Amino acid sequence: MILPSLTSITLLALTGILAQAKPTSNLRTWDEAYAKAEQVVSKMSIEQKVGLTTGMGWGITNCVGNTYASEDPDFPSLCLQDGPLGTRYASNATAGVSGINAAATFDRNLMYKRAEVIGKESRGKGVHIQLGPSVDMLRAPNGGRGWEGFGEDPYLQGVAGAEFVKGVQDQNLVATAKHYVLNNQETNRTTSNSDVDDRTLREIYVWPYARMVEAGIGSVMCSYNYYEDVHICENDYMLNTVLKKELSFRGFVMSDWGATHSTAPSANGGLDMTMPGDINYGDGLSYFGPNLTKAVENGEVTEERLTDMATRIAAAHFKVGQDKDYPETTLRSFDRQNEPEVIVTSDDHINFVREIGAASLILLTNDGILPLSSKDFGKIAIVGSDAAPPSVECTDLACNDGTYVQGWGSGTVDFPYIISPTEGITNRAGDSVKVVHTYDDWDTEAAAELASDADIAFVFAKTEAGEEYLMVDGNNDRKNLTLWNNGDNLIQAVADANENTVVVIHSVGPVLMPWIAHKNIKAVVWPGLPGQETGNSLADVLFGDVNPSGRLPYTIAKKEEDYGAHISAEYNIEYGEKLNVGYRHFDANDIEPLFAFGYGLSYSTFDYGKLKVNTKRGKRDTLATATVFVRNTGDVDGAEVAQAYISFPESAGEPPKVLRGFERVYLKAGQQRKVNFEFTETDLSIYDEESSCWVVPEGEYTVSIGASSRDIRESATFEL
Numbered sequence: 254m255i256l257p258s259l260t261s262i263t264l265l266a267l268t269g270i271l272a273q274a275k276p277t278s279n280l281r282t283w284d285e286a287y288a289k290a291e292q293v294v295s296k297m298s299i300e301q302k303v304g305l306t307t308g309m310g311w312g313i314t315n316c317v318g319n320t321y322a323s324e325d326p327d328f329p330s331l332c333l334q335d336g337p338l339g340t341r342y343a344s345n346a347t348a349g350v351s352g353i354n355a356a357a358t359f360d361r362n363l364m365y366k367r368a369e370v371i372g373k374e375s376r377g378k379g380v381h382i383q384l385g386p387s388v389d390m391l392r393a394p395n396g397g398r399g400w401e402g403f404g405e406d407p408y409l410q411g412v413a414g415a416e417f418v419k420g421v422q423d424q425n426l427v428a429t430a431k432h433y434v435l436n437n438q439e440t441n442r443t444t445s446n447s448d449v450d451d452r453t454l455r456e457i458y459v460w461p462y463a464r465m466v467e468a469g470i471g472s473v474m475c476s477y478n479y480y481e482d483v484h485i486c487e488n489d490y491m492l493n494t495v496l497k498k499e500l501s502f503r504g505f506v507m508s509d510w511g512a513t514h515s516t517a518p519s520a521n522g523g524l525d526m527t528m529p530g531d532i533n534y535g536d537g538l539s540y541f542g543p544n545l546t547k548a549v550e551n552g553e554v555t556e557e558r559l560t561d562m563a564t565r566i567a568a569a570h571f572k573v574g575q576d577k578d579y580p581e582t583t584l585r586s587f588d589r590q591n592e593p594e595v596i597v598t599s600d601d602h603i604n605f606v607r608e609i610g611a612a613s614l615i616l617l618t619n620d621g622i623l624p625l626s627s628k629d630f631g632k633i634a635i636v637g638s639d640a641a642p643p644s645v646e647c648t649d650l651a652c653n654d655g656t657y658v659q660g661w662g663s664g665t666v667d668f669p670y671i672i673s674p675t676e677g678i679t680n681r682a683g684d685s686v687k688v689v690h691t692y693d694d695w696d697t698e699a700a701a702e703l704a705s706d707a708d709i710a711f712v713f714a715k716t717e718a719g720e721e722y723l724m725v726d727g728n729n730d731r732k733n734l735t736l737w738n739n740g741d742n743l744i745q746a747v748a749d750a751n752e753n754t755v756v757v758i759h760s761v762g763p764v765l766m767p768w769i770a771h772k773n774i775k776a777v778v779w780p781g782l783p784g785q786e787t788g789n790s791l792a793d794v795l796f797g798d799v800n801p802s803g804r805l806p807y808t809i810a811k812k813e814e815d816y817g818a819h820i821s822a823e824y825n826i827e828y829g830e831k832l833n834v835g836y837r838h839f840d841a842n843d844i845e846p847l848f849a850f851g852y853g854l855s856y857s858t859f860d861y862g863k864l865k866v867n868t869k870r871g872k873r874d875t876l877a878t879a880t881v882f883v884r885n886t887g888d889v890d891g892a893e894v895a896q897a898y899i900s901f902p903e904s905a906g907e908p909p910k911v912l913r914g915f916e917r918v919y920l921k922a923g924q925q926r927k928v929n930f931e932f933t934e935t936d937l938s939i940y941d942e943e944s945s946c947w948v949v950p951e952g953e954y955t956v957s958i959g960a961s962s963r964d965i966r967e968s969a970t971f972e973l
C-alpha cells in the first residue's frame with residue numbers, strides 16, 4: 254500500500270480532477286417516486302424488468318455489484334458499492350471512522366455528517382447504491398463484524414442507522430440497511446439458523462430497520478443465515494410479512510453476495526434483486542436472469558410480482574433523485590490500475606475525520622495525568638506495534654501490521670495514508686520533547702527498558718476482527734477477548750517499569766483487562782477504530798485540544814462469562830438471552846461490569862438536576878417528555894452525553910431499563926443547559942406476542958437520566 258504524506262494528498266487535490274460532489278437535493282416522496290417508476294417500468298418487457306433485478310456477475314463490472322441497464326425505455330446500470338464506512342475499492346477517497354465509533358459519539362449531528370461525507374464521496378465516484386449502514390447488533394462481544402455497526406443497543410442502532418440513511422440519501426444515493434436479519438456472528442454465517450422469539454425479533458433486531466424505514470431508506474440487504482430453516486433471502490415471513498407489510502417498506506430487497514438460493518421461492522418470498530448475480534461467483538449463471546424470465550413465463554412467478562420487483566428498484570432510484578445530473582461511474586473495483594483519477598476526498602473531509610475521531614475517543618480511566626502538557630514531559634516512550642504505521646498491503650485489510658484503524662472485510666476502505674499514533678503524538682509534543690519508541694510487541698524486556706527512564710510511557714495494544722471470507726490468525730469472530738500480539742504482557746511490563754503509564758487500545762470491541770488495577774497505569778484510552786487521521790485525533794485528546802466525550806456503545810465486562818450471549822458453533826443459534834442483550838443482561842442479573850454501556854470520562858465534571866417529567870401529549874405521538882438541567886462544574890469546556898433510560902411497568906416484562914434517548918451537549922466551564930427528551934409511543938411500546946401488536950403497557954414508568962447506564966443521576970416516575 255502506498256502511504257503518501259498529507260502534503261502529497263493535498264497537492265493531488267489541487268492538481269487532479271475534482272469530483273462534482275454537489276447533490277441535486279431533489280428527493281421525492283415514495284408516492285412521487287412510484288409514479289415515475291411505474292411510468293418507466295410499464296414500458297419494459299419481461300427481460301428488461303428482469304435485467305433490473307439481476308446482477309451482472311462478480312468481479313467483472315465496475316462496482317462490487319451492477320444491474321443490467323435497459324434501453325428504450327432507458328434505465329442505467331446501477332452501481333452498488335460497499336460500504337458502511339466509505340467508498341470501497343476507490344482511490345483518492347477518505348477512510349473515516351468505523352460505525353462503532355460513530356455510535357460512540359452519541360451525537361446525531363456527527364452521525365449525519367459522517368454519512369454525508371460518505372455519500373458525497375460515493376456520489377462523486379458514480380455509486381448509486383451505498384451498501385451501508387450495517388446495523389448488526391453486537392450481540393456477543395466478539396462478533397466479527399460488530400465494528401461495522403453501532404453497538405449493543407437497538408435504540409442507538411436505530412438512531413445511528415437513520416442518520417446514516419438521511420446523510421447518504423440527501424446526497425442522492427440509495428442507502429442499504431444490512432444484514433437483514435439476525436446476522437450477528439461470522440461463525441457459520443451461511444449455514445446457521447437464528448432462533449429467536451417474535452417479540453425479541455421486533456424489539457431488538459428489527460427495531461433499527463423500522464427506524465430506517467421511517468427515515469425513507471431505499472434498500473435492505475437480506476442476510477446469509479436461515480430463520481426457521483429457510484434462507485432469509487427467500488423467507489416470506491421475514492421479507493414479506495415483517496419488512497414489507499408490518500414496516501411498510503416500499504424500497505427493494507437485495508441479496509447479500511451469494512445469499513440467493515432459488516428462483517421462484519426467492520422472488521415470491523420477497524427478494525427483489527440478486528447480487529452479485531451469479532449462482533457461484535464467476536459461473537455466468539443466475540437464479541434470476543433467464544431463469545426468472547422462464548419462471549414468469551411458466552407462471553411460477555407472476556408478472557405482477559416481477560413488475561413489483563422492478564418498480565421497487567426504480568422507485569428507490571427516483572426517490573433519491575438519481576435521474577438528474579448524476580456523475581458517471583468511475584470506479585474500477587477489479588481493475589484499479591485503470592481507474593480514472595477522480596478526487597473525492599478533500600481537506601474538509603479529512604478535518605472531519607480528525608474531529609469525529611477525537612469525538613469518538615473514550616477515556617476509560619484517568620487519575621489526572623491527562624491532558625498532557627508538553628512542559629511537564631521531557632521524554633515520552635511509545636511502546637507497541639499498534640502505534641506504528643502499517644507497512645504492508647493486504648486484501649480488504651486482513652492483516653496484522655501496525656496500528657489498527659478499521660476491521661477487515663467488505664466494510665473497509667483503502668486508506669490513502671495513516672497518521673500513526675507515534676506521528677500524531679510526536680508532532681503535537683513539539684521539538685522540546687524527546688519521543689522514543691519500540692514496536693516489538695514480544696520483547697518485553699526491551700519495552701521495559703525503553704519505558705523505564707521516560708517521563709511518561711504510552712503502551713499500545715489492539716484486537717482485530719472482520720468478515721468471514723478472510724481470516725487473521727484463525728479469527729473472524731474473535732476467538733477470545735484477549736488483546737492481540739502479547740498485549741497484556743507488554744502492558745504489564747511497561748507499567749512495572751514506568752509509574753506514569755498510559756494504555757491506549759485500538760479494539761473492534763470489548764477486551765479483558767487483567768492489568769486494570771496496576772498502580773502505575775494512570776490512564777486507559779480507548780479510541781476504537783478511528784480511520785486515517787488516528788494519530789491526530791488521539792493527540793488532540795491526549796494534549797487537551799479536545800475534551801473527550803465518547804461513550805461506550807457496548808459493555809466491557811470483567812470476564813467473558815459475564816456476557817449474556819456468546820458465539821455459537823451450532824446449526825441452531827438460540828437467542829436465549831431474549832431481550833437481555835448487552836447491558837440489559839448485566840442489569841437483569843446484577844452483574845457489575847468493568848465499564849458500563851454509555852460510560853466515558855471527560856476532563857471536566859457535570860452535574861444533573863431538576864428533572865421534570867410531563868405526560869401531557871406533546872407534538873406528534875409523544876406520550877411523555879422529560880427535562881433536566883446539566884451543568885459543567887469543572888473548569889474545562891466540553892461535551893456531556895446525557896442519557897435517558899426507561900423502566901417499563903413490571904407487567905410489561907421488559908429488562909430493568911432500556912435506552913430511549915441521548916443528547917450530547919456542549920457546555921462551557923460553569924455553563925448550564927436544559928436538556929429535553931421526548932418519549933414517543935414507539936419508545937414506550939412493547940411487542941405483544943398474543944395480539945401481534947405493539948402496545949403501550951399501562952402503569953408506572955421510571956425515567957432515569959444519567960451519564961451512563963450505571964451512573965444514573967436523576968429519576969422520576971410517570972403513569973400511562
Ligand code: BGC
Nearest residue numbers: 317335336384431509510663
Ligand atoms: C458482505 C456484504 C457486502 C457484500 C458485497 C458480502 O460478503 O456480507 O456486507 O456488502 O459482500 O461486498
